[in-house]
Amino acid sequence: MMQTVLPTFINLPAAKQEKIVAAALAEFADKGYQQASINVMVSSSGIAKGSMYQYFKDKKGIFLYIFDFAISLVRRTLMQVKETTQEADFFTRLEKSLLAGVEFIRQHPRIYGIYLKILFDQHVPQRPQLLKAVRQFAAEYFQSLVRQGLERGEIRADLPGPAATFLLDALFDRFLQATCVPFFDVTLGLDQAPPAEIEHRVKELIDLLRQGLAS
Template sequence: MKEKEKKIIEAGISLFARKGYSSTSIQEIVDACGISKGAFYLYFKSKEALLLAAFKYQFQTIQSKLDALPVKDLTPRETFIAQLVTQLEEVQKNKEFIIMQTREQTIPINSEVEEFVRKISAEIGSFYHKSLLNIYGTAIKRFIYDLNIILQGIVHSYLKLIIFDKTTIDLHKLAGFILNRMDDLAAGFTSSNEEPILTADCIEKLSKLYPEPSREDIVRQIKLSKDKIDNEDIIITLDVLEGEIERETPRSPVIQGMLGNIRDEPTLDDLTTMIEKFFKLK
């Protein structure tokens, strides 16, 4: 991202949060940046386009901070708590912008914004899904979707207190407290004879409402996977995969060959499935 583009986005976020989206004019944004309207339109075709860029910028900022966390030597529980605290901290920092979105109902403002919001929701669901499986293993697999949706509800409720009711909460304590409640629920689920409410078939139908991962999403997952793997041969395979996927025209036989080298690595099952689905290899 070019420095001027970043400056416009950050000015937009600040003004939208302070004045509201509807009340902020493009003139005010360019004045805050010290640029002309012509320079603004070189990067954004409209104020709506800037709003979408602001959403993406904030989400990518959170992703970057999560990716940079030193979690390689942490347990799954420690990793989840560190990641959840980071998420909560970043949301808390941007609460005025979030309040503006709710107050003015800027979501959805157009189909692109709506699709991106759905993408964020899918990313959060995927993050919780992987975290819960890493913590509780296959014992909870039957109820994983119910546990996931309950976790999302609990986090959302506490965020409402923090953002809208301006409640001061120790976020490290909150993250541990939430995970302890997941322990209680997981214990109850594993000893239960009930049928789950959310099944894989149900989630498969719901997933069709959400956008597919992009090529950039796949490359990001490859980079994250390399940081968690110690096997040099697998890291080399992932390097080749990353380079091939970043080509203007990726070659399917090369991708299939590299995927064959990592099929016996269970920690890469989700990545393999994502790549196969994106390139229609199955």
């Protein structure tokens, strides 16, 4: 994905690499691209500013490396969820997928933070490509679930596939946002909710998807 990491960084001892990645991840997640400060990154990872430019060509290079690191972790995790729920029925798979998303964010809040910061910021380098990569991946995940659900006859045969995918994507992303962005969700109070309540809400929402709203 058009990296601009310099070989110097690759040759670094793993521990030092991790410190730098952690610092950059935290800063980008907190401030977004433009507002993130390289001065903060270097001082919080304990290296000199000049060193940073021996590791990466420029700020854009740092960001793209971090983004690549992040998205590959997401991909691996989601693929694993997909495999381990292979046998379950459609709605159970949805449930497990959403819970896995919640757990992923609990473990890697800054990765999701970067995604949220990127979403609506026109001035992020390579934004079209980066955004498309994330969104396409999510859409394909849901498409694949829907396809299998149709094949097994677990969902209506006359279901408009793209619309269903869109709905799932919308609901899931919003649910995840609600669990980790304070003041964002005023109806379910998901942020900092205990796991038991989150599980209950997931079940409730998926039931809603299953049955529909009409009487």
